[in-house]
Every structure is written in structure tokens, then in C-alpha cells.
Amino acid sequence: MAFIDYYKILDVDKTATDAEIKKAYRKLARKYHPDLNPNDKEAERKFKEINEANEVLSHAENRKKYDEYGENWQHAEHYEKAKQHGQYSRGGQQDSFGGGYSGGGDFSDFFESMFGGRTSGRQRGRSAQFKGQDFTTELHLDLKDVYTTHKRTLTINGKNIRITIPAGVENGQQIKISGLGGEGENGGPKGDLYITFSVENHSNFKLDKHNLYSTIFLDLYTAILGGDITADTFDGKVKLTVKPGTQNGTKVKLKGKGFPVYKKEGEFGDLYLTYQIQIPTILSEKEKELFTELAALRNS
Known part of the structure; x- marks a missing residue:
């Protein structure tokens, strides 16, 4: 060999x-x-x-x-x-x-x-069995691909195989599929296939374990007066009510709106939203007058 x-x-x-x-x-x-x-x-x-x-x-x-x-x-x-x-x-x-x-x-x-040379009298007619070689491959996915369980076809050594990828698979995680490796020797069992997942995050969310984190930009007036806003989650939009006088850096927790937990059907992490208040940089003359009046009222 x-x-x-x-x-x-x-x-x-x-x-x-x-x-x-x-x-x-x-x-x-x-x-x-x-x-x-x-x-x-x-x-x-x-x-x-x-x-x-x-x-x-x-x-x-x-x-x-x-x-x-x-x-x-x-x-x-x-x-x-x-x-x-x-x-x-x-x-x-x-x-x-x-x-x-x-x-x-x-x-x-x-x-x-x-290993195939001459045989002794006791060993002639029978050969040792060996398990086939294990195969490894790396599957590149986007974070959105592993938010839900789905099927995918892979080409392994010229053969197409259909596998189910469970929701919540993590970057660097490896799974074993038995019997999809090389052929065994002398009738031995087939080897196994090891798949390592490389998951890249191109979303606006930061993932930490099963929790997601994102920033919501609030205009100054909504932060002061309060109001309703629409925020993005990983699988859609939700309506949120902002309390009057909301401070910069305020965090809101949306329970169960995080990332799915691997092989735990229906279990999700949480989504944490951080409010970042945007101060207007260009004001009209009228806005300047009103802010001046407000400042005078606060200081009177």
C-alpha cells in the first residue's frame, strides 16, 4: 500500500x-x-x-x-x-x-x-475484520439556516445523502452519522461520517448561547413622551410600547424570542433589546425656539 x-x-x-x-x-x-x-x-x-x-x-x-x-x-x-x-x-x-x-x-x-501475506494453518481461511474509515466534512451555514429544522442534501465521496439539520445547531458543533463512512475490510462494518458545522452570523443580532441581543434606536421625542414602536425579532416583527421618560441604555427582555435550543422542541432563549436614544443634530429655527423655551421652563 x-x-x-x-x-x-x-x-x-x-x-x-x-x-x-x-x-x-x-x-x-x-x-x-x-x-x-x-x-x-x-x-x-x-x-x-x-x-x-x-x-x-x-x-x-x-x-x-x-x-x-x-x-x-x-x-x-x-x-x-x-x-x-x-x-x-x-x-x-x-x-x-x-x-x-x-x-x-x-x-x-x-x-x-x-494483512494478506502467507497464513499459518490455524489462521488460513479466515481474515481479521476491520471497521471502515471514518469520513469528516465541514458544512457551512448561515445563522438563519439553523433557526428552524430543515433537510439538506450533501455530496459525500460522489454520493448524495439527505440529512436533517436540527434547529439550534451551534458553530463548531460536530454530529456523527453511523455507517456513512468507508467500506469495512473483510466484511467489517462501515465507518461513520462526522459533520462539523461552521455557522456564520450575518444578521443584526448578536447570539450568546441561546439568547439574542439587538439595539433599537429611539428618537428623542418617543423616549421623552413614550409611544408605540415596531421592533424586529429573528422571525418577524413585534409591537412594543415605550414608557415616557425612557433612558438611554434601557433594556427590554422578550421572553422566548431568542434562538432555539438544540434538540429541545419548542424551547427558545430570550431576546434582549437595548434602547439607544438618537439626539437630533440638525434643528429648524422653530425647533431651536421651542427647545430654548423648554430649557427656560426647566430652569425657572
């Missing part, structure tokens, strides 16, 4: 930090994503390679296995078991498979029987 350099695929050094690997993966995933490169087989191939590399290097345990065993990292447990029983033979080669395994006589009967 040819050695695959996952570090080279993501264009990072072997000493790269988790943050550097994540940044490199996101950059390349966006560049080669099938939605941005329709009917481009080469981009599709690159996208698969990038996801495979990220699956290994973004998980500390997988990365550790890969650094030691290279292409055979998924079978690290069997190698470790063999070492413990003294069945591992280097044959003058490198200790790490990551240095470039090329086959030959470096494996004992234990390895050869397990």
Missing part, C-alpha cells in the same frame, strides 16, 4: 499545531468543495483527500498512530499487541511505518496472516 503524506496534503509541517491544521483544512475544504466545483472530478478527488487527511490529523489519538504507523494507522492496536508478544520484527528497517513502508520481509507471520 502506497504511503500517503497527510501533512503534505494539508500543506502543513509535521510540527503543526491543532489550530494550524484546522485553519489549513478549512481553507482547502472551501477551495475544493463540490458545491463550488460542480462536475470537477479533480476537485472532488482533492476534497476527499483533504477530508481524509483532516480525519487523521485533527484527532490527537489518530495523529499519534499515523505518525508512528503511517498508512496502517487504523490497525495500530494490532501492531501494539504484536510488539507486546514479541511478534514484531524490524528486519533492519525503520521502527516507524510512517517512514515509508514498502513491503518485504519486515513482518512476522502474525502481520502477514492479518
